[in-house]
Every structure is written in structure tokens, then in C-alpha cells.
Amino acid sequence: MTTGSGNKSGIAVSGAGGDVRTEYVVRARDVVKEFKMGNEVVRALKGISLDIRRGEYISIMGPSGSGKSTFFNMIGGIDRPNSGSIFIADSDIAQLGESEMAFLRCHNIGYIFQSYNLLTTMTALENVQLPTIFAGMPAEEGTIRAMEILERVGLGHRLHNKPSQLSGGQQQRVAIARSLANRPSIVLADEPTANLDAKTGKEIIGLLRELNKEEGVTIISATHDPRMLDVSDRVVWVNDGMIDRVENRENIEIRLSSVDDDGH
Amino acid sequence: MSVATNTGGTSGGRKEKIYSQPQLPWKKSIQFALGSIKVRFWRSMITAGGVALGIAFLASVLTSQAIAGQVDAAEEARTRWLIGLSLLVCAVGITNAMLMSVSERFREIGTMKCLGALDAFVVRIFMIESVLTGVLASTIGWLVGMGAIVLVKLIAGVPKEAPAGTVWYGSLDGGDILRSFLFCIPVGALLSAIATYIPARQAASIPPAAALRIDV
Ligand SMILES: Nc1ncnc2c1ncn2[C@@H]1O[C@H](COP(=O)(O)OP(=O)(O)O)[C@@H](O)[C@H]1O
Ligand SMILES: [Mg+2]
Numbered sequence: 001m002t003t004g005s006g007n008k009s010g011i012a013v014s015g016a017g018g019d020v021r022t023e024y025v026v027r028a029r030d031v032v033k034e035f036k037m038g039n040e041v042v043r044a045l046k047g048i049s050l051d052i053r054r055g056e057y058i059s060i061m062g063p064s065g066s067g068k069s070t071f072f073n074m075i076g077g078i079d080r081p082n083s084g085s086i087f088i089a090d091s092d093i094a095q096l097g098e099s100e101m102a103f104l105r106c107h108n109i110g111y112i113f114q115s116y117n118l119l120t121t122m123t124a125l126e127n128v129q130l131p132t133i134f135a136g137m138p139a140e141e142g143t144i145r146a147m148e149i150l151e152r153v154g155l156g157h158r159l160h161n162k163p164s165q166l167s168g169g170q171q172q173r174v175a176i177a178r179s180l181a182n183r184p185s186i187v188l189a190d191e192p193t194a195n196l197d198a199k200t201g202k203e204i205i206g207l208l209r210e211l212n213k214e215e216g217v218t219i220i221s222a223t224h225d226p227r228m229l230d231v232s233d234r235v236v237w238v239n240d241g242m243i244d245r246v247e248n249r250e251n252i253e254i255r256l257s258s259v260d261d262d263g264h
Numbered sequence: 265m266s267v268a269t270n271t272g273g274t275s276g277g278r279k280e281k282i283y284s285q286p287q288l289p290w291k292k293s294i295q296f297a298l299g300s301i302k303v304r305f306w307r308s309m310i311t312a313g314g315v316a317l318g319i320a321f322l323a324s325v326l327t328s329q330a331i332a333g334q335v336d337a338a339e340e341a342r343t344r345w346l347i348g349l350s351l352l353v354c355a356v357g358i359t360n361a362m363l364m365s366v367s368e369r370f371r372e373i374g375t376m377k378c379l380g381a382l383d384a385f386v387v388r389i390f391m392i393e394s395v396l397t398g399v400l401a402s403t404i405g406w407l408v409g410m411g412a413i414v415l416v417k418l419i420a421g422v423p424k425e426a427p428a429g430t431v432w433y434g435s436l437d438g439g440d441i442l443r444s445f446l447f448c449i450p451v452g453a454l455l456s457a458i459a460t461y462i463p464a465r466q467a468a469s470i471p472p473a474a475a476l477r478i479d480v
Contacts, residue, residue, distance in 0.1 A: 073473035076378075076473075078374075078377070078378055078471060078472035078473040078476075079471050079472070079473035079474070080471070089280035089282065090280065091280075091282050096282060097284075098382070098383060099284040099285045099382060100282050100283070100284055100285070102285035102377070102380050102381065102382050103282055103283050103284060103285040103380070104282055105377070105378055105379070105380050105472075106285060106379065106380020107280075107380070108280060108282075111378045111379075113476070117371065117374075117375045117378075117476065118375075119372055119375060119376075121299070121300060121303040121304070122299075130376075130379055131379040131380055133288065133292065134285070134288070134376075134379055134380030134381055135380060136286055136288075178379070182380075185280065
């Protein structure tokens with residue numbers, strides 16, 4: 001049965017000789033993004049190609065200004081490239097209209113931001129329930145779902161607090177819960193730990209990894225937090241709008257242990 | 265054994281269908297707008313202050329006219345011109361205030377769009393909010409404008425004697441007051457709506473990534 005479904009989305013296996021079953025949730029091809037600043041043109045992405053597998057935990061690493069967020073926005077369907085193509089859930093986003101993009105963002109993708117981006121006027125529960133409202137879920141069901149998932153991220157006791165009454169780590173947990181509200185297949189996290197202290201950051205990374213394992217949700221995280229290396233299946237190193245190299249889990253582990261050796 | 269089978273998502277490996285995102289029902293939109301007004305009531309009242317002022321002026325002119333009774337055509341034309349001009353100035357002022365108030369909410373708009381809000385939903389929320397605050401502000405403005413004129417004329421003792429009965433002051437009667445109300449409140453709501461439409465439309469159409477990036 002898996003073979004059948006693999007065939008159905010046959011485009012996903014371009015060039016993959018052996019493994020027909022491998023499925024990609026995001027595929028980016030030669031993505032270029034430019035920003036016009038007055039007369040100047042900033043080339044934030046200079047042709048990036050990347051396939052991301054379903055269920056993968058992938059980190060996009062690179063220095064500040066290297067284009068991580070820009071790439072994040074492209075594969076998250078919240079901005080469009082100047083050229084190149086992006087497939088999310090096998091749909092070419094260039095072919096999608098405004099309303100279909102909204103559907104995609106609502107159902108297929110969850111977003112986590114560095115600055116949490118919770119709606120300050122709403123409680124934790126209301127924030128988490130919001131995506132379910134946009135998805136057309138009945139209110140009672142949405143409330144239950146939101147409570148369930150807030151419980152899961154350890155905030156069952158903070159349902160009716162406004163973001164201003166929560167710590168940074170708690171706000172990020174609410175944001176994580178919100179990103180999962182509609183059971184998306186992809187969660188995108190743009191520097192989710194950058195505003196948090198070391199301990200809280202570590203907890204958030206741990207939580208993301210758990211959710212990735214338990215729910216099978218694909219996690220794509222832009223970061224320059226080295227602790228993300230520990231949990232990533234793959235690390236994509238970006239520099240100056242281009243992919244430097246892509247490392248698999250095995251290589252990371254080897255390097256991490258050697259770093260460890262050096263350190264002692 | 266395969267990657268696809270252990271996904272928690274809804275579609276274990278098949279192509280995920282993308283549909284058109286439906287617009288939320290009016291009831292939900294109104295709930296949403298009411299919640300939003302509630303939490304930033306005073307902020308929106310400041311923005312709506314322009315509406316209140318404009319309507320106060322309009323109500324005061326209408327009340328003066330009603331008290332004075334008959335006016336000649338030239339006088340009538342002059343007040344029309346005055347009202348039109350003042351409402352225009354008022355509209356420009358509110359549009360400016362609305363532009364600011366909308367841009368304070370770029371991040372919220374960007375976030376909502378990330379969560380699946382349609383541009384049309386964002387615009388609708390803003391329009392409902394603006395009409396509701398417009399009605400409230402113009403009611404206040406109307407009461408103030410009418411009250412001020414009646415008070416001033418009372419103190420000044422113009423006209424010398426007020427006819428008794430259903431006529432309250434000068435030749436101001438219930439019909440005048442009702443007509444003035446039914447004219448002023450919709451005008452106020454309309455002003456508020458017109459002033460909001462363009463800023464809201466524009467803000468809603470910014471791609472989410474850009475809206476989130478703008479820090480105000
Ligand atoms: N909306 C924008 N307008 C102009 N320049 C932008 C915009 N977004 C990003 N850039 C530029 O693109 C480059 C990459 O930015 P970004 O993707 O935010 O990097 P990172 O997330 O890795 O820090 C930077 O030079 C940045 O200044
Ligand atoms: Mg960034």
C-alpha cells in the first residue's frame with residue numbers, strides 16, 4: 001500500500017534511484033529571492049535547492065543575515081520567490097491563489113517564531129484555538145483540541161493567561177501548541193530559542209524533538225543555536241544565500257563527539 | 265517500515281489536497297471584532313474621536329437650524345457647504361488616524377494570515393470594528409453637539425420665547441431630533457468605514473512575511 005501511495009505522488013522521487021517510498025513534504029528548486037531597497041537589490045537567496053523528507057527534523061544553520069529567515073518564509077508559503085519553484089505537500093505554490101495559500105498555511109503548516117507572535121489580546125487557550133477557527137472546526141471541538149495540546153506542552157495550568165502574564169519559555173510553548181493545532185504535516189520554527197535563556201531554550205528544543213518523534217510532524221528549524229545539532233536528522237548550512245553543505249545525522253554525531261573530545 | 269506510514273498527519277502519504285480557504289461566517293467575524301474592540305477600547309475611541317468631533321459639528325449645525333426655524337435658501341446653501349467641507353476635513357483626519365492604528369497591528373495581521381486568515385477576513389474585522397466604533401463615537405458626538413447648542417441658546421436666551429408643547433426649544437421638536445439622529449449616526453459610521461477601508465485593504469494584502477517583519 002505504501003508503494004501505491006508512493007507512485008501516486010510520483011514527482012517526489014525525481015532522481016531517487018532506489019527508494020520509491022521516500023516522500024518529500026517540501027521541495028525547493030533554484031529558489032532566488034531578491035529584495036529591492038531603493039536602488040539597491042539585495043539577493044537574499046541565490047538559488048537554493050533542497051528536498052525535505054516527511055517526518056524529518058531538519059535544521060537550517062548559518063550566520064545572521066545568511067538568508068535563513070528568507071528561505072523559511074519561502075518554504076512556509078508566507079512569501080514568494082522571484083524565481084525557482086517551491087512544492088509544499090506536492091503543490092507548486094506558484095500555482096496557488098491567495099485563498100489556497102491561506103488553506104495551506106492553515107492546515108499543512110505550523111509556524112513558530114523567534115518573538116512568539118502570540119496575539120496579545122487573547123489568552124493562551126484562545127491563541128491556540130485560533131487556527132482551528134480558521135480551519136472551520138466547531139468551537140467546542142476546537143476548545144478541547146486546544147486544551148489537549150496545551151496540556152501536552154505543559155501549560156494545562158495556564159489556559160486563561162494572556163501572553164503578558166507568561167514567561168518567554170511559556171509563550172513559546174503556547175506558540176508551539178498553536179503551531180500544532182490543526183495537525184499540520186510541517187512545523188516551521190524560525191530561531192525558536194533565540195529569545196530564551198539557555199535552560200529554557202534546551203527545554204524547547206527537547207519538546208520540539210519529542211513532538212517530532214511522537215506526532216511524526218516534520219520540523220524545519222532555522223537557527224544558529226548549536227544545541228539544535230543534537231536533535232537534527234539533517235543540518236543544512238547556509239551562507240550568503242546559498243547552501244554550503246548538507247550534513248546527515250551520522251556526520252553530525254561524529255563531529256559532535258570530536259568537538260566533545262576537543263573540549264576535554 | 266516506510267516513512268509515510270508513521271506520520272501523525274491526516275494523509276498517510278497521499279498527496280495532500282489543497283482547497284480554497286472558506287471565509288468565516290459573519291457571526292464569528294463579529295465576535296472576533298467585538299473581542300478586539302473590547303481589549304483596545306480606549307485606543308479605538310481616540311481614533312474615533314475625529315468622528316465624534318465631525319458629528320458634533322454636524323449635529324450642532326442641524327440643531328441651530330432647527331431652533332431658528334425657517335431659513336432662506338442662501339443660508340441653507342452656505343451651511344451645506346460648511347458641513348460638506350468640515351466632514352471632508354474630518355475624513356482626512358480619521359483616515360490618518362486609521363492608518364496609524366492599522367499599522368500598529370501589522371504583526372497581528374501577519375500572524376493571523378499565517379494561521380489561515382484570508383485577506384478578506386482581515387478587512388472585514390477592521391470594517392466591523394470601525395463601523396461599531398463609528399456608531400458609538402457619532403452617538404456621543406451627536407449628543408454633545410446638540411446639547412451644546414441648546415445650552416448656548418438657552419443661556420443666550422435666543423429665541424426669546426420657546427413655544428410650548430412638543431416643541432422643546434425655538435422650533436426644535438421631536439421630529440427634528442429624530443431626523444438629526446437618523447442622519448448623523450449613519451454619516452458617522454460611513455465616515456469611519458471610508459477612512460478604514462483603504463488602510464485595512466492595504467494592510468491585509470501585505471504578504472505575511474513582510475507584515476511580520478515590520479516593527480512599529
Ligand atoms: N524584507 C526585506 N527587505 C530587504 N532586505 C531583506 C528583507 N528580508 C531580508 N532581507 C535581507 O536579506 C538577507 C537575508 O536575511 P534573513 O533571511 O533575514 O537572514 P537570517 O534569517 O539568516 O538572519 C539580509 O541581508 C537581509 O538584510
Ligand atoms: Mg532570521
